[in-house]
Amino acid sequence: MAEKLLEIKNLKQYFNVGKKNEVRAVDDITFDIYKGETLGIVGESGCGKSTTGRTIIRLYDATGGEVIYDGIDVHAKKTKTELKAFNRKMQMIFQDPYASLNPRMKVLDIIAEGLDIHGLVKNTKERTARVHELLETVGLNREHANRYPHEFSGGQRQRLGIARALAVEPEFIIADEPISALDVSIQAQVVNLLKELQEERGLTYLFIAHDLSMVKYISDRIGVMHFGKLVEIGPAETLYTAPLHPYTQSLLSAIPLPDPDYERNRVRKSYNPTSHNYREDEEVTMREVTPGHFVLCSQREFDSFPK
């Protein structure tokens, strides 16, 4: 197996700790991300998938657990220089291309912000040249540099968000629902762009989304989250053809496909968390069913899975 880029160990993110309204948004999840792969995270709204992404990149301080990037714990105490070096390696693309670009800044300054912070360019000429290059990488024109965000369409704005993330030459990009706000025909353009960039630059992606068919297309491995827990993770193909956790099965059976014949015969399964009938003494943890395919289950369930 490939080299691990990121290890997430027992990550916990609780909000309102100790109060009545405590929320366990991310509740003890563990997974690895390998170099050069795309890991997709799917789940319904409120399942904690975005919080996971935001905690990994340290937008939130973790309540517990570790995020180890290339051997270094992200959430451990760090000096400013260490933090800066880390920030350069990890970047994020946000869901809403309307809210994530400062409307009062020109595209040139939006994209160059990271370059300035990390001192990656020596003079204005180099700065402009670099921004032009980035714009062309994401399929825009250099003339766009002097415009403001409102002059762009949704798809173009998402390209700007990608250019901004690429500016500091990161190794790892967290894409939080990057295509949800876009039209179908534009979604395909952005997904293709992300794939091309990955091939060219050997990027690693954490791709968070609720559109399962697009996630299957872009991801090498997929994790399914439900109520703050990772319930199943495995190779994309395995997860879609042989899902084991009943929640994954219910999620997959709910996706409508552009195929009327299939739709007429689709049977939707619903998920009832009490159907597991876990006993008090049973330990429910992630168990490896086939190589690389982990399911949250009890020993009893584990034994019943086809191997």
Add this chain to the structure above:
Amino acid sequence: MEKIVEVKNLELSFHTFAGEVKAIQGVNFEVFKGETLAIVGESGSGKSVTTKSIMRLLPKSSTEYKKGEILFGGKDLLKISESEMQKVRGKDISMIFQDPMTSLNPTMTIGKQIMEPLLKHQKLSKSDAWNKSIELLALVGMPQPEMRMKQYPHQFSGGQRQRIVIAVALACNPKLLIADEPTTALDVTIQAQILELMKDLQKKIDTSIIFITHDLGVVANVADRVAVMYGGRIVEVGTVDEIFYNPQHPYTWGLLSSMPSLDAGEEKLYAIPGTPPDLLAPPKGDAFALRSEYAMKIDMEQVPPLFKVSDTHYAATWLLHPDAPQVDPPAAVIERMKRFPGSRYHVGIAGGDR
């Protein structure tokens, strides 16, 4: 079959500071009794504007109806007075909006909101309306309807709110229900529940539905017939099988091939190049020509009329003209056409006529 609503040659423009936006440029369609017509298209294609013009919900100050008529129950909805229109809205035609968070009044209990159309249109007494509302809530699958009647929208989840909106819309047994992206804001599992609910209720009260969406999976699930809109025009219309298994318009081809399928591991996703047309200055000829690899010279000059493919299937592309060269659609579309008896790629014909 009985026609519930008929839109004839509708042309509509918005006057903005930037100039005249030709949002709808000649749209014709009808909805039959008891059927679901899905309208698909990108944002800006005119699908929402078309249905909002049926409800007359567009701002009077900037909207100009240039041509056409919308026939409903023997009347042209574009000609009747506002007070007559108010008798139609919520009674004969009702609407479900995309965002259930904003389409309910946050300061009113949901009981009051469901009772509103009953009191106004059916002139029920308050206690009758109250009881009918409880029935409606139960009908849309809300547990403990009596208790829920006194609650406010913020006390419900997104899926539940959409159920309430559906209850309000169905209160007066409308002849036509317009659902404008009713499940786009919902999770897939909730979406599946809402779609099942709508189909179930449609059978019970025999209403017709216009379903607007950009999700082709949802279309395949709910629609009897499909109209594909692009640049303010309907470019293809047909039964759901005709659109999915025998599409004729290059834009429909593009839409169908840009969706990844769950079983195939194709290397690169087909992406329609470019962006939707600017309706401030609509392109001459076929609006899709600039993004289409199948465009011919005539596409740049003349708008294609709707060519007949079958009694129920029409497509506006010059490729269907008898003199046009025969072209092969993208591979993913040919795969679909192999399953459709009557298409030239149907496997039964042993290679077709090529």
